[in-house]
Amino acid sequence: MDKRVRVRFAPSPTGGLHLGGMRTVLYNYLFAKKHGGDFVLRIEDTDQSRYVPGAEEYIYNCLKWAGLEPNESPVNGGQFGPYRQSDRKDLYRKYAEQLVKDGYAYYAFDTPEELEKMRHDFKTEHNPSPQYDSSVRMKMRNSVSLSADQTEGLLNENVKHVIRVKMPEHETITFSDMIRGKVSFDTSVVDDKVLLKADGMPTYHLAVVVDDHLMKISHAFRGEEWLSSAPVHILLWKYLFGLNEMPQWAHLPLILGPNGKLSKRDGAKYGFPVFAMNWTDPKTNELTEGFKEKGFLPEAFINLLALLGWNDGTEQEIFTKEELIEKFSIERVHSGGAKFDYEKAKWFNHEWIKKSEVRSLEPEVRTLFNEKGITDIDSFILEKVISLVKDRCTFLTDFYDHSFFFFKAPEKWDVDAVKPKWNEAKQLFFAELIRNYELSNDWKATSLENSFKEIAAANQIKPGEVLLPLRIMLVGGKFGPGVFDIAEILGKEETISRIKKALTAF
RNA sequence: GGCCCGUUCGUCUAAGGGCUAGGACACCACCCUUUCACGGUGGUGAUACGAGUUCGAAUCUCGUACGGGCUACCA
Numbered sequence: 072m073d074k075r076v077r078v079r080f081a082p083s084p085t086g087g088l089h090l091g092g093m094r095t096v097l098y099n100y101l102f103a104k105k106h107g108g109d110f111v112l113r114i115e116d117t118d119q120s121r122y123v124p125g126a127e128e129y130i131y132n133c134l135k136w137a138g139l140e141p142n143e144s145p146v147n148g149g150q151f152g153p154y155r156q157s158d159r160k161d162l163y164r165k166y167a168e169q170l171v172k173d174g175y176a177y178y179a180f181d182t183p184e185e186l187e188k189m190r191h192d193f194k195t196e197h198n199p200s201p202q203y204d205s206s207v208r209m210k211m212r213n214s215v216s217l218s219a220d221q222t223e224g225l226l227n228e229n230v231k232h233v234i235r236v237k238m239p240e241h242e243t244i245t246f247s248d249m250i251r252g253k254v255s256f257d258t259s260v261v262d263d264k265v266l267l268k269a270d271g272m273p274t275y276h277l278a279v280v281v282d283d284h285l286m287k288i289s290h291a292f293r294g295e296e297w298l299s300s301a302p303v304h305i306l307l308w309k310y311l312f313g314l315n316e317m318p319q320w321a322h323l324p325l326i327l328g329p330n331g332k333l334s335k336r337d338g339a340k341y342g343f344p345v346f347a348m349n350w351t352d353p354k355t356n357e358l359t360e361g362f363k364e365k366g367f368l369p370e371a372f373i374n375l376l377a378l379l380g381w382n383d384g385t386e387q388e389i390f391t392k393e394e395l396i397e398k399f400s401i402e403r404v405h406s407g408g409a410k411f412d413y414e415k416a417k418w419f420n421h422e423w424i425k426k427s428e429v430r431s432l433e434p435e436v437r438t439l440f441n442e443k444g445i446t447d448i449d450s451f452i453l454e455k456v457i458s459l460v461k462d463r464c465t466f467l468t469d470f471y472d473h474s475f476f477f478f479k480a481p482e483k484w485d486v487d488a489v490k491p492k493w494n495e496a497k498q499l500f501f502a503e504l505i506r507n508y509e510l511s512n513d514w515k516a517t518s519l520e521n522s523f524k525e526i527a528a529a530n531q532i533k534p535g536e537v538l539l540p541l542r543i544m545l546v547g548g549k550f551g552p553g554v555f556d557i558a559e560i561l562g563k564e565e566t567i568s569r570i571k572k573a574l575t576a577f
Numbered sequence: 578g579g580c581c582c583g584u585u586c587g588u589c590u591a592a593g594g595g596c597u598a599g600g601a602c603a604c605c606a607c608c609c610u611u612u613c614a615c616g617g618u619g620g621u622g623a624u625a626c627g628a629g630u631u632c633g634a635a636u637c638u639c640g641u642a643c644g645g646g647c648u649a650c651c652a
């Protein structure tokens with residue numbers, strides 16, 4: 072009844088963590104937190120040949136950055152460890168043997184060559200990919216087709232073998248998916264999956280069932296690509312631990328790219344990140360850009376991810392993590408796949424930057440400036456700068472482009488924008504402006520603007536004609552926030568000095 | 578090929594038998610702004626197709642088409 076909610080996310084450490092994976096994490100996390108349960112991170116590295124060193128720390132760091140720390144993981148431990156399947160190798164054999172003993176599985180001695188031959192020989196126009204199932208089982212070398220003595224002999228000779236599940240011939244497996252409702256399969260269409268490989272490692276199918284049981288997982292959310300193998304897992308649960316103990320399943324729809332399933336390649340091709348954080352493949356040295364490094368706020372990242380396939384039924388689109396936890400419900404997750412729209416992703420980030428407190432943005436922006444070689448920035452100034460420019464920043468990294476000039480006087484000016492219309496009158500205007508500003512004792516944007524306009528009027532110049540030149544004097548080009556706001560933050564001395572310096576170049 | 582899942586503006590989606598199918602992103606126009614943005618107002622734009630059930634269907638049923646997933650000693 073009040074079964075503890077424990078949801079798990081179990082990626083394979085084969086490289087970066089893409090959007091689909093992160094969304095699975097998010098939904099797991101939200102569901103667990105909403106119900107006061109634990110979020111478990113397990114690493115599924117049962118295929119050691121595809122294992123990439125460093126991947127699991129990377130996965131953990133991605134979760135941490137997004138604010139989705141697991142309660143239990145290979146990195147921070149937990150009471151049901153180890154959380155890395157390769158560290159649990161010895162556990163699985165026992166269960167596989169148990170299945171053999173109970174008649175639900177069998178030893179198979181077929182070599183890779185023999186399997187290939189079978190797939191070739193049984194291939195027909197109507198069956199282009201023959202499976203190892205009840206129809207071919209008796210024609211292969213396994214403990215079902217062989218006599219007990221023969222099997223015994225092969226086992227004693229240590230002949231390489233696997234353990235395969237013996238799928239029933241015509242049984243309908245029905246289960247309830249939290250997103251899709253009732254889903255059913257006929258066991259005749261699923262093959263005799265390998266449970267324990269020749270090297271003694273379990274396959275995903277065995278490991279996921281055993282681990283979910285041992286770790287007392289109550290809910291398992293995973294990608295839609297697992298839906299077809301769900302009957303295998305359900306059967307294993309039935310044979311091993313009983314269906315009453317089985318977690319509740321939810322198969323999440325896929326996230327699609329511009330052309331079908333979202334891939335790493337799509338990111339490179341269309342210029343958007345697909346991984347949570349930068350990932351450099353140690354084998355190929357290939358770098359895949361992450362949302363973090365691109366300048367996304369973690370709050371925006373989880374917000375946009377959550378809304379890709381879920382909404383709360385209202386028109387609200389901006390959610391804090393706390394709101395997501397409160398309002399999330401797995402039943403409202405769509406069953407159809409969603410195409411990732413980078414433009415909308417950028418909008419989410421922009422909204423979050425606008426919404427963020429200046430102080431919370433400050434450390435990130437300071438780091439950004441430090442990386443660009445601008446250090447020792449006064450906090451008071453930095454906060455004023457951030458609040459002035461944040462409305463125009465889509466990415467965290469935009470803060471540099473939109474405000475570097477506050478800390479670096481221009482060396483060059485966009486003279487082409489000024490020169491053609493430059494004349495004696497303007498020269499005189501700026502000379503007077505300097506005199507006026509030097510005497511100013513109220514260095515505020517509004518009073519600076521007022522004096523500016525008064526002097527322009529006295530000289531019979533339209534303010535518009537000298538406003539752009541002033542902007543270019545202060546920042547070097549046709550960009551930035553309001554000119555007088557810039558001047559206010561720059562301060563009296565710096566502003567006057569920049570005008571004087573630029574005047575010599577015009 | 579077989580099995581499973583899916584299909585509402587270009588994209589993400591709302592509407593769970595009943596108003597002119599609503600919102601957001603993007604796009605376009607206008608306003609604001611003597612830089613660029615932000616912001617404001619408005620606009621273009623969708624129920625894949627065909628049957629059936631019903632007084633009434635985006636919604637329920639069936640078929641077709643299209644898309645996706647699986648079909649490994651990968652996860």
